[in-house]
Amino acid sequence: MKPKIVTIKGKPHLVIISYKEYLDLLEAAIKPTQLQMPRPKHKLQTQRVLVRENCDTPEEVQRRLDKGESPVKAWRLYRDLTQTELANLASVSNSTISLIENGVRCGTTETLEAIADALNVPTDMLGLPRG
Incomplete structure (x- = not known):
């Protein structure tokens, strides 16, 4: 290996x-069906989930979405990441993250896929169809 x-x-x-x-x-x-998405215990300890097809929205994320926060921001805060840390993980600029979170920009499919991968969530959790 x-x-x-x-x-x-x-x-x-x-x-x-x-x-x-x-x-x-x-x-x-x-077995893949036994995997669950753990909540990180502290900053930058996000654990990579091997299979994400059965990803449920954690209660904390759902509360934020219900309040009108963007999915990117809700998941970023759940993962205990700053905008800068997420931008670095997704290889995009800090301003791109900020503009998407504030609804100024939607973000390209490629950008949202990179952000979804950095957050370790399926693309549909950020509003893109799976695939």
């Missing part, structure tokens, strides 16, 4: 492995 470790501010944050290695780990670990 040849994992690539991605760091943020000098601390390990993500591990990137090949798809084959991912499948091997998934098979060795647990």
Whole structure:
């Protein structure tokens, strides 16, 4: 296995492995239906969920959405990330995150897909169709 470790501010944050290695780990670990999306315990400890098809909206996120907050902001706050941290993870500018969160811009499909990946949520959680 040849994992690539991605760091943020000098601390390990993500591990990137090949798809084959991912499948091997998934098979060795647990069945996909047993996976759940954990709430991060502290800043930048977002855990990557192996399978996201059955992603439910956490109560905290739903409350924010019900108050009219943008899905990007609701999920970003749930993941305990700053706009800058999310922008870095999604490889977009801070202003792009701000404009999307404030409803000034909708964001391109490519941008929202990058943000969804950075937040580890399916694209439909941010208003894009799955696929």
